[in-house]
Amino acid sequence: MAAQDSSPRPAPSPGLTGAFFAPVRLLMSLIDAPLRAWQKAAGLTGMAGFFLLPNMAIFTIFVLLPLVINFVYSMSGGTAIFLAERTFVGAEQYERLLTCASYLDPGTCAEDRFWIAVRNTGLFLLVQVPLLIAVALVTALVLNRDLKARSFWRAVFFFPVLLSPVVVGLIWRWILQRQGLLNLLLYETAGADPHSWLSDRFWAFAAAVGVSIWAHVGFYALILLAGLQAIPKDIYEAAEMDGTRPTRVFWRITLPLLMPNLLVVLVLALIRAVQVFDEVYVLTGGGPGTSTMYLIQYIFETGFASQLRNPGLAAAASILMGIVLVVLTLIQIAASRASERRGQR
Template sequence: MSLGARVGAAATAPLRALAAALDPAMRGWQRLAGRGGMIGLFLLPNLAIFTIFVLVPIGLNVAYSMTGGAQVFLADRPFVGGEQYARLLECENHLRPRTCRDDTFWTAVWNTARFVVLQVGLMTGAALVTALILNRSLPAKGFWRAVFFFPVLLSPVVVGLIWRWILQRQGLANLVMVEGGLEPVNWLVDRFWAFAAAVGVSVWAHLGFYALILLAGLQAIPKDLYEAAEMDGTRPWRVFRRITLPLLTPNLAVVVVLALIRAVQIFDEAYVLTGGGPGTATMFLTQYIYETGFASPVRNPGLAAAASILMAGVLVVLTLLRLSRQRRAAQR
């Protein structure tokens, strides 16, 4: 039995046992409600959970964003209209968080924007190079792929802790600095370096995932194109510019949009690594929402809801872009 069949069997065996136990009841239901009733039953669990834990919260979110106070239940909360949005959006100069009514929010907005640009740029570039290299004929291909991929499966908490340990004052990073004849750096206490660390650690953790998508795209490019180019004696750089890059563009677009969607929501590994600090140097939007709604001494769920709706606006645009790109990549 192949490994694939074995995993498949292991995953389905309990399911099938459960399904077998339900069999008589289901037969009765089909006799009672017909095939249409069965279709409804198949959809019911998933749709019920969707409705309760996704659709209802979406609707409630709008309602929450228009109420004030610290109470959890909507019915206990006073209606304040657009006050929460006004509080978030009022600024003398939106580029300077200090002039805003809610300076932490705008700090988080600009931190997130900077993070997104840097992280997505660096990561896409590194993933492209990695994919191109892994697509060459190499000895021990599987090993190299695993090297770049394995951090993807680590939990964000683990990633944050590993790097916190390396970047602490007496950690491995400073050992390397000292051995290299440089001054040790207080990585996570310095505003600049803490932000750079958040970007770098995030690239480290997710690079392999995007490299893998690009690698699949590279492998889908017909080999005869390269053979033809080789027969014409085309130079490698030209082959890359004229064949590889144009044919990889749909996959690159998917990768960029996917990376953007995830980067906007950056939270856990940065939170474990720096806790948003020093000060607010690595405070990102999701952390702002979490702390405003749940972790600050004075909770303000309404403000958190308003902030999350503003973030959702960005994400909806990006997701629509993703779906259209994915369709285009699939049509190729």
């Protein structure tokens, strides 16, 4: 056995180390004196506020202030962008959005495009969110099993999340367009004639739902996978010793213990479904007609893209959408807490 080299290693030169750390020490000494004085004057609570101040300033500038400006825009009229050039109209924009003879018939509304977008978004939410959660749950259950190359498959399912929504829309547009890859495969395998998938109202909606699920399911599956791995294995071992069937284990053990993660997934999926825009806009442009025009596209086109733009109307629509999202989130949280109380009893 070869003898180990026990000769002492040369220590780093003190001159080089001192020269490297000298600017750091100088900077820390300059900061240390005012921080000590502030801590002595304000105490520990004051120090916590001091370190939170930069974060609160960023939150105020980039979140709170835009919300206030957006509300001010919603109370003004005209096509001008600068607030100084706009006129105060009060709740006129909200009245225009909410004036309808029948909310089930967008054609009877003063702003019919808004209610078409609301109807399309509601339909998208009702179809996409349950399918997304179901696919994410199945994916998480499969990836939680002892598979060969499990890390590789987890990366494969998560990879679409890393893509830009615009890239996702372009990829699927190249696949689904009339001269795209899907029609080529159908022609080569079955001799089928080319079909305009994105020009058909049903298939355009189906494509919007499917592409959004493909693009985001990896993120939600990762949340559910973390929840599955947090469940103690002793519970499953005890159920196996009792001879419990796998379906009963899923309904009686896995699903109840996974409920907190499912609630998080549900809230995030609902918020994202209401805010769907990027990949669908690139994929279909809101067409055919207005069949895949959703709320964010309506707000974007009304505020910026339309020749007769109306920033105030777009701001009012965005505030109404934000209120609905807050209400939905509060209802889901309240329902979850009520379910937890019933479970504790």
